[in-house]
Amino acid sequence: MSIGYDIHVFVCENERPEDHPRGSCSRRGGRQIRRWFKEAMSHEGLTEKTRVNKSGCLAHCESGPIVVIYPQGVWYRPETQEDVVEIVQSHLLRGRVVEHLLLENKDEETP
Numbered sequence: 844m845s846i847g848y849d850i851h852v853f854v855c856e857n858e859r860p861e862d863h864p865r866g867s868c869s870r871r872g873g874r875q876i877r878r879w880f881k882e883a884m885s886h887e888g889l890t891e892k893t894r895v896n897k898s899g900c901l902a903h904c905e906s907g908p909i910v911v912i913y914p915q916g917v918w919y920r921p922e923t924q925e926d927v928v929e930i931v932q933s934h935l936l937r938g939r940v941v942e943h944l945l946l947e948n949k950d951e952e953t954p
């Protein structure tokens with residue numbers, strides 16, 4: 844029997860002052876993103892082996908809110924509840940990466 848969790852979802856909730864040039868995930872909705880993960884994971888019965896945690900800065904501040912899932916090391920940038928539900932249902936339940944929500948793909952959309 845293993846102790847601990849198989850998958851960790853880290854959601855950046857770092858908060859900087861409102862006028863900070865890099866911004867911060869907390870001010871871009873990081874707290875709400877984590878709440879949505881908790882709700883969706885609970886709804887899908889994923890709380891036994893999968894855990895969502897708030898994290899400090901993950902060094903992609905300008906692109907936040909940032910999420911990284913380990914042990915796969917997959918980086919996401921969800922913005923809506925629908926994005927979070929898609930990550931939970933596809934990545935966490937079925938092991939399928941959600942390509943259009945990956946941090947590197949979302950960054951390409953940013954003008």
Ligand code: FES
Nearest residue numbers: 855868901903904
């Ligand atoms: S504040 Fe979230 S990645 Fe730096």
